[in-house]
Each structure stands twice: as C-alpha cells, then as structure tokens.
Amino acid sequence: MSRKLKSGLELVAIYAVFAFMAVIIIYPLVWAVGMSLNAGTSLYSSTIIPKEWSLVHYKWLFTDPNSNYLTWYKNSMIVSSVSAVVSVLATSLVAYAFSRYKFVGRTTGLYTFLILQMFPVMMAMVALYILLSLVGLLNTLSGLIIIYVGGQIPFNAWLVKGYLDTIPKDLDEAAKIDGAGHLTVFVKIVMPLAKPILGVIALTNFMGPLFDFILPSIILRSPEKYTLAVGLFNFVNDKFSNNFTRFSAGAILIAVPVSLVYLYLQKFLISGLTGGGTKG
C-alpha cells in the first residue's frame, strides 16, 4: 500500500469518526426541537418531524394564565446575575488576601478550603433548610443566593488564588512604592490583570444556579418563586400531567441563548481555567 493511499484512508476514517459523533450529538438536539413543535402533549403521539406543526406550547408558556414561565425566567435571571456578581466580589477579595498577604491562619485556611469543597452539598441540605427557616429566608430568592455565594467560595478561591499567584508581585510592590494603598493596588492593578479568571467565575456562577434544581426545589415552596430549572423539571416530573412537549418548548427558550453564550466564550473559559488550575 502506498503511503499516499494509507494517509487517504486514515483521513477517511477520521472524518467517519467525526460524522458519527456529529450524528449522536445533533440527533437528540434536533429531536428535542421537533418535540416542542408537536401539537399534542404525549410522548407517544409526537414525532421528530411533527405531523402537525404547531407553536401551541410556546404560546401556552407566554400567554396562558396558568403559566408562570415568565416569572420563573425573571427569578432565574435575578438569582443567577446576583450570585455571579456577588461571588466574583467575595471570591476575589478572599483569593487576593490568600495570594498576597502573610497572616495568621493562611495555610490552615487554604487546607480547610480544600477539604470543605470535597464534602457533598447534599450533606448540608437539611441544615441549610433549618438555618433559612430560622432566619426567615425560606422560600425567598435572597436565601438561595446567599447559599450559592457562600458555597462556591472554597473551590473558586483556590482557582482565583492560583491565577493571582501567576501575576508578578513586582507590579504591586512598584505601585506601593509609588504610594498606592492596599485597596488601590487591588482594584487598579491586580483585578484588571485577573479579568480572565474572574470572567470564568462569573460565568460558572451564572450558569450553576440557572440549572441547579435540587437546592431551589427544597428551598422554594411556591410556584411563583420557582426558578426555571425547578419549574421545567415539574413539567416532566409530574406523574399526572407529564408534559414533555411543553418542557421541551420551555427548555429550548433557555438552552438556545445559553448555548450561544457558551460557544462564544468557550476559548476564553478554557484559557482562564488552564491559567489558574493547571500549573501542573
């Protein structure tokens, strides 16, 4: 077999692998879109290419008086954006202290963070429920946000600290000699250089709460307080009115924008992660 032929066959095999992957990636996605355009509600009568094209489920989400879809969408946006902003603030302050200052408890703190993030969140659910009911934050979005922000600190503080460690300390020392105070160095010098990793933190803390359903389903009790994930999950989880086609319509309306954002930001996300987490 000539070298050229062998290379050609190899190339065909490589493309065949990609084609196979493309099918198993795209089929479920197209299928979900197809489902949402079926008129009926049952899985059995629906087909990937609808026999009866219809936007009835989309219309229901927006116009039916029983639909809380827009409220859920709003709730999710509030929870996600506030968690993202507050998480970036809290985490960067903590990470900056651990990266730049020597203080009593520094090493212990780092080890504690590492261990804390290993314990499953599930373990904390009962306690969080009781704690929130004690302070009257049960069934509120703020209670949910506080838990998200607090819970992400151990893992993300490590990530950001790792990234900050790679920013040369000469820069802040030079600024200090020029008379800059602690806060000025932090805000004007270190933070702008840490933008990539802060972007990663903001993104993951936006997306995490957006599709988390277990914590909100324990904390949020009334349907008008639900976030999207809880509401959508109830469409398919309800034993008596299982409504997959409606679920797919609702899910597509959130999944499409989120996917576009991810596709656009993925390079940035990976470079942020490898800058901080993969020093080897």
Next chain:
Amino acid sequence: MSGLKEIPENKPDDDNTLSHSPKTAMILSIIFAGLGQLYNKRYVKGILFIIFEIAFIVCFGSFISTGLWGITTLGTIPGTDHSIFLLVYGIISIILIVFAIAFYVFNIFDARKQAKVIAEGHQLPKMMEAFRSSYDKSFPYLLTGPGLILLTFTVVFPLLFAVTLAFTNYDLYNSPPRHLVDWVGFDNFINLFTVPLWKNTFFSVFSWTIVWTLVATTCQIALGLFLALLANDKRVKFKKLIRTILILPWAVPGFVSILVFAAMFNDQFGTINRNILIPLFGGNGLPWLTDPLYTRILLIMLQTWLAYPFLFALFSGVLQSISDEWYEAAEIDGATRWQKFKNITLPHVLFATAPLLIIQYTGNFNNFNIIYLLNNGGPAVSGQSAGGTDILISWVYKLTFEMNNYSIAAAISLIIGLFVSIFAIFQFRRTRSFREEGQI
C-alpha cells in the same frame, strides 16, 4: 513588623516605663478584654475591646447557655423541647465561642506584646501611626472577613450539623417536636456495617459508585483525548466547524440534555426503541430504564456524551502548545506513532491537566444530577433500600427526603466526604502547584 515606631536613640519618657510589666498587662487582659490595653495606655483600643466583650456577653450570653445545654441533652421534655433546633443552637453557640476565644487570645497576646515594647523603653506611636499600622496588619482579615463569615454559615455550619446528626437517632419515628432525639454514639455506623439490610445495600451501592466513577470518568477523558488528537491532525480540514459541533454537548445545559435523553430512552415511548432499535432489529427494544444493567450502561454512555467536550477543549489547547520540535526529534530517531504518543503527547497532556482530571473523578463520584434526573436511581431492586443505579449521594438524598432517615443519611455522607477528601488530598499533594502553597 512591630506596630510601634522604634526610635532607639530616644530615652524612656520617665522611670515608669521600665517598671511596665508585660505580665501585668497579660493578666489584666485575661481578667477582662481591653484592661491590658488600658494599662498600656492604648485607650481607644482598650475601650473598644471592653465594649466588644460586654456586647458579646449581653447579646449571646443566654443564647449560648441554652445552646450548650441543648447540644448536650438534646432536650428533656418531649413535645416541648425541639431536639433539632436545640442541636442547631448548640452548634451556632460553639461557632460563636470559637470566634470569641480567637478574639480573646488575640487580645491577650496583643496586650503582652505592647507592654513588652513599652518596657523596653520605646516611645508610644502617635495615634494616626498606630491606626495606620493596625490597618496594614488587619487588611488581609478585612478582605477575607465577609467571605469567611458567609462560608461559616453556609458551609461550615451545615457540615457540622450533618456530622452531629450522624451520631443521633433522628429519623421518621424519632422526629421532633413529638419525640426527642438522642445521642447514640457510633450506632449508625455499626448498623450500616452489621445489619444485613443496610450492609447489603451499602456494599452494592458503594461498589457501583466506584465502578461508575472509574468507568464513566475514564471514558469521558479517553474520548475527549481521542477526539482532540484527531481534530489536531494537520490533514483535517473544516477544523472550526468540527470543533464547534464537538463542543455542543457542553454548551447545551446538562439539565436539559439529561431530561431529553430520559425521554428518548423511555422503554415504551422513547424514540430509541420505537424508531431505531425495533425497526432495525425487531423485538421489543431494550429495557433501558427498567433493567439495572442497561440503565447503568446508558448512564455511562450519557455521562461520556455530556462531559467529553470540556476535556476535548482542554486537551486541544494543550496539544497546540506542544512544540513541533519534540515530534521532529522523535521522527529523526525513527519513533513510531504510538511511541510518540506515549512518550511525548501523553506526559505533556497529563502534566498540564492533572488537577482538573482529579476534579473530574471526584465530581463524578458525587454526580447526583445525572443519576437523579435520568431515572431517579431506579429501577427499584428488591431487598435493598436503594435503586439499582443509585450512587452513594443519590441514596443519601432518598434516605433524607423520601424516607426521612436523617441519621443514617448523615452517617453515609460523612463516609463519602472522608473518602473523597482522602483521595483528593493524596492526589493534590503530588501536584506541583499544591506543594508551593506554603510560600508567598
């Protein structure tokens, strides 16, 4: 660095400074926070400390005494004392006491240090300088303070609560306010390993958790690496399109994908059986969600589908950063493709991504979402209290929220936490970034 400005040529102000005793300052501060500081003539600090201590005692005194009584007895009168709230008060009291002790120790050492400096005859710094230096010293605490307080209540407190629950008999039959909960020592752990029902369930769930973690994670890493290698091949065209398609499963929210797959693989109505398997092969399709073995296979395939794109993107970045010179040198030496992969590519990739790969394993160990969303840990298996595909964490969920067996659930989650921490610390210690953490 000392908070006092040291001016050696300065003579002591008067004879009193020489008789200034660090011991007296310390004893005064032990008697009541701030007294030592007053003795050191640091009036503002001293008064602040005194106010702190009085405020703490006034605000939390009775709460802490109730809490400590509560956590030791867990209540004495059924129907009136709510054991779980008492336990919560007790834990919060202990956290408050720890904060108070830390403050008190700081107060004592601060008094001693300053008294020493004064006794050595150094001049007291001016007010502004004292403020400046204490601002410098406390800056890292100001930075970490808000985050740490939040962390204490949302992470540390719940974990302590769960740990204590593991040593009680809190379950459906022993639930307040009607009944009291009692401390039972290690009974839950002993039951877990000796009572046949618990023992069998625990070991079957545990072994599936291990298989699941190892197989699913290794599959996703292997597929990610394989596709990254293919997409990195110089002969391949349309790279951008191929990358975008391959990354799609990462971009689509996992929550949505899993629920879509659950519907697609539905035994009777799902498209996989109805439109693909039955028309092609006949028969009745495969029992994807009703036979534990098939559900397990499905879970591993799904997890691979969901998680390989992240690793693909990660590995693609690393592969592009490996210098061509390595491969050219290897080619001159006549290395085969496999040798090049084994000796150049793999070490580079693993070295650069080790911590993130470890996180993949620990993440899957506790990957609650996919198990719960696909089939709620089912199908049910007779003779055990967990479903056929339940991993430890989803079993904990069932025990807590469906069977209200809080204490056993807490005991299992404690085992999970210890297991994962030991594994992760052992692995992290071997990576370079961890070993450097001690230094600034």
